[in-house]
Structure formats: C-alpha cells, structure tokens
Amino acid sequence: xxxxxxxxxxxxxxxxxxxxxxxxxxxxDVEVKQNAPELLEKALRSKRRKCMIGTGAMSDPYMxxxxxxxxxxxxxxxxxxxxxxxxxxxxxxxxxxDIDLLDEINRSAKCVVQxxxxxxxxxxxxxxxxxxxxxxxxxxxxxxxxxRGIPTVVWLTxxxxxxxxxxENIAAILDECVRVGVKGIIDFGMGLTLREGDREYYxxxxxxxxxxxxxxxxxxxxxxxxxxxxxSGELHRMLLRVCAQNGIMSDPEECFSxxxxxxxxxxxxxxxxxxxxxx
Numbered sequence: 361x362x363x364x365x366x367x368x369x370x371x372x373x374x375x376x377x378x379x380x381x382x383x384x385x386x387x388x389d390v391e392v393k394q395n396a397p398e399l400l401e402k403a404l405r406s407k408r409r410k411c412m413i414g415t416g417a418m419s420d421p422y423m424x425x426x427x428x429x430x431x432x433x434x435x436x437x438x439x440x441x442x443x444x445x446x447x448x449x450x451x452x453x454x455x456x457x458d459i460d461l462l463d464e465i466n467r468s469a470k471c472v473v474q475x476x477x478x479x480x481x482x483x484x485x486x487x488x489x490x491x492x493x494x495x496x497x498x499x500x501x502x503x504x505x506x507x508r509g510i511p512t513v514v515w516l517t518x519x520x521x522x523x524x525x526x527x528e529n530i531a532a533i534l535d536e537c538v539r540v541g542v543k544g545i546i547d548f549g550m551g552l553t554l555r556e557g558d559r560e561y562y563x564x565x566x567x568x569x570x571x572x573x574x575x576x577x578x579x580x581x582x583x584x585x586x587x588x589x590x591x592s593g594e595l596h597r598m599l600l601r602v603c604a605q606n607g608i609m610s611d612p613e614e615c616f617s618x619x620x621x622x623x624x625x626x627x628x629x630x631x632x633x634x635x636x637x638x639x
Contacts, residue, residue: 361400361415363431365391368424369451370491372565373518376418379557390425397434404442410469412622413439416449424491426454436461445470447619449515453493453501463508472543472619473505476515479524480532487569488524495533502540511543513615516599518552521580522573525550525589527598534602544609544618550595551588559583 366387367376377387393399400413415421421432436458439446446465448455455462455473465471475498479485485494502512514537519525530550537545554562566574581587589595603610609618 361396361413361435362418363393363396363415363421363435364419364423364425365393367419368491369420369489371451371489372569373488373520373552373554373558373562375553375555375558377558377561378555380555381418381557383557390419390423392425392429392431394431396431397438400435401438401442404438404444410444410622412445412447412470412472412620414447414449414619416474420450420452420492421448422450422452422454433458433461436465440465440468443469445472445622447472447474449474449476451476451489451492451498453497456501456504459504459508459510462505462510466508466510470622472511472513473502474513474515474546474619475499475502476517477533477537478516478518478520480529480536481524484524487565488520499536499540502537502542506541512540513544513546513609513619514542516545516547519547519550519589519592519595520552521587521589522576523570525591525595527591527595530595530598534599537608538602538606542608544615545599545603546612546615547596547599547610548612549586549588550592550599551586553585554581554587555585 366383366389367374368388368390370388377383415432415435426432436446440461446462462471462473477495477498479488480495482494482496502514505512516530516533563574563577566577577587600610602608609615
C-alpha cells in the first residue's frame with residue numbers, strides 16, 4: 361500500500377531516489393494518492409481471505425504531510441474495520457499518534473511496527489537522516505509499542521562504509537533492541553546499495569559532510585550496486601550472536617514470513633465443547 365510517493369525526511373542514502381523509479385520532479389515534492397482509502401476499502405472487500413497489509417517500503421507513511429492529510433490513519437481505520445492485519449515501516453515518531461489504532465488492529469488481527477535504525481549518535485543521525493526524529497526517539501517508539509504488546513522489527517540498514525559501520529555504533533543499537541524486546545532485526549550484509557540517481561545524491565552529501573570520502577568510495581567500489589562495509593563480516597557476526605543469545609529473529613526471510621503471516625482465529629475447541637457439553 362503506497363499512499364505517498366516521494367519523501368521529506370531527507371535521508372542521504374534513500375534508494376527511492378533512484379532513476380529507475382522515474383521521478384520527473386523533486387523527490388521532496390510528494391505525490392499524494394488522495395483516493396487511497398477508497399481504493400483500499402474496495403480491494404479489501406473483494407478479498408476472500410484476510411491477510412497482512414504492508415506500507416512504508418517505498419515512501420514513509422508518516423512523513424510531514426501526514427500530520428495534515430491523515431491518509432495513513434484513514435487507511436488503518438479501514439484495515440481495522442475489515443479485520444485485516446498491518447505491517448508498517450517508518451522512521452517517524454508520528455506513528456505514536458495512531459498507536460490506538462495499531463493496538464486495536466493487533467488485538468483483533470495482527471500488527472507489526474518496523475523501525476529503521478542506522479546510527480546511535482545524535483549528531484551523525486542529524487546528517488544522515490536530517491528531517492526526522494533521531495534514533496533515541498525511535499527507540500522510545502519501540503518501547504511504547506512493547507508496552508501495548510505490539511510486536512516490532514528493526515531494520516539495521518543501511519550501514520554506510522566508513523561512516524556508521526563501527527562496532528560501537530552497532531553494539532549500542534543492538535543493546536537497545538534487546539532492552540525494548542524487538543521481535544526481529546533485519547540486516548542485508550552491513551552495507552548499502554547505490555544506483556543512478558541515488559548515487560549522485562549520496563555523493564553530493566558526502567562532499568558536504570565528509571570531504572574526501574566520495575573519492576575513497578569511487579576508488580574502492582566504482583559503480584557497484586552493493587557497497588559492503590569492510591567490517592561487514594565482523595558486524596554481522598555480532599548481530600547473529602546477540603540475536604541468538606536473546607531469542608531475536610535475525611534471518612531476513614524469517615522476519616518477512618513472520619510479518620506476512622496472519623494467523624487464523626482458532627475456534628475449534630470452543631465449538632467442540634459446546635457440542636459435547638464439556639466444561
């Protein structure tokens with residue numbers, strides 16, 4: 361479910377800026393699918409089986425315009441009213457404004473809230489993700505979801521070579537994930553991806569904030585799509601170890617399967633009891 365196209369959070373590494381998505385206008389000039397609630401309701405009513413409805417993979421459903429438009433909230437109300445589940449990914453604490461709806465969806469079906477965490481350092485976070493709340497605030501969001509019994513998954517990505525790919529950064533984020541009881545952590549190899557459109561924007565940001573680093577990237581990675589951190593093996597092993605010790609899912613496919621699965625309501629026992637008179 362893509363309600364918005366484009367984003368105002370300003371993350372310097374955003375893949376959605378890539379030319380393959382055919383933006384012909386500034387990425388921050390957000391397109392709004394104003395009839396999204398009507399389209400969603402029509403689609404859900406035609407489905408024979410309930411399922412999980414995902415949003416946030418391309419554009420954050422809680423960017424600045426959501427404060428006024430409330431399209432994400434209206435769609436969540438439709439999901440709740442039709443008995444479906446929801447899996448939402450965001451970087452924004454604006455999701456807390458809808459925690460009542462998320463709670464209701466989770467009680468009647470299933471709701472999974474996903475948060476992207478890239479760097480624990482507030483100053484660095486302000487450079488990498490300048491127009492959205494910092495990591496510590498996002499961790500507070502995860503904690504509030506836990507208090508409601510809403511399961512959470514963290515996207516530990518992207519990890520930028522020579523910027524946030526330190527043991528100290530990853531360890532600090534993992535410690536907080538353990539503390540707030542996340543269900544899973546998704547990592548795709550401790551690196552980032554770059555392609556046309558995204559690469560140029562990212563390199564311009566490197567020139568502004570990390571002079572000389574762009575040239576280092578070009579020498580080491582050229583025009584590669586996948587740019588792994590030189591510490592990727594070490595950092596990924598740390599992730600696996602922490603997750604194994606604390607019962608947290610770390611395999612991306614397992615995390616995706618969990619988020620896509622909407623368990624049925626089991627009523628067989630109560631039906632059996634009513635038929636036999638068992639107490």
